Amino acid sequence: MSTHSLVSAFYGRVWNAGERGALDDLVTDDFHFQGSLGAPVIGRDAFWGMVSFVRGALSDYHCTIVDCVTEEGKAFARMRFAGTHTAPFRGVEPTGQRVEWQGAALFEFAGDRIGALWVLSDTAALDAALAG
Template sequence: MKNTNKELVKRYYDEIWNKQNRVAIDELLDDDITFRGTLNIETQGKKEFEEYMTNILTAIPNLYHGIEMMVEENGVIAVRAVYNGTHKGKLFNYEPTNNRIKYNGASFFRFKDGKISNIWVLGDLISLYEQLEQKK
């Protein structure tokens, strides 16, 4: 059975991020995947994407990505997502706070030959920064 683009995106969030299944990177992402994240980080290829993933999960090891809405138009999928977890490692210039964080974002996915070829993410950094700056 061939994956639909929506199924690929659901698996991207569930397998790669929520289950932290690195084998799924090979299964779901194109070899030349381009990724641009909210954190002003751009990656090219699976290896750089996996390094980005490692950095984020070092900072927020229980990071969970939830899909709130998904729309497909002209072969592009847009997702409104919510991200949450606990800040346990250095993120940006913020030392670990142990704060629970939750913020929203939007991601745009493009596809090539049945795999995800491009991801562009925009997250609500103001909300994230406010949560990282809160003292307990």
């Protein structure tokens, strides 16, 4: 699978579809994740906890790849994130409002899997959307 295909499958299967089993196919056992929405996590189970939390707080959560540039061993994607705020999130009680924000993701690959991911999100825009 190409690096671009791995990035697409990661967002499509894991984040958008909530497919836990996809992590076995797409990320390494010791996958390292650092994002703007929480503390760094290491490993599939810890990462799945993060995915489940975000998807639980923002129903119909969806990640859209706006742009993606790949080179051997790395990929960079400009992202759009969106969902409906239906559970407590970032210290805010559910508003029922649709929220949307953007971010950037830097992937590092280990063989045919994703070994690490660093995501920087526009949390100011997210927090403003949550505040209404």
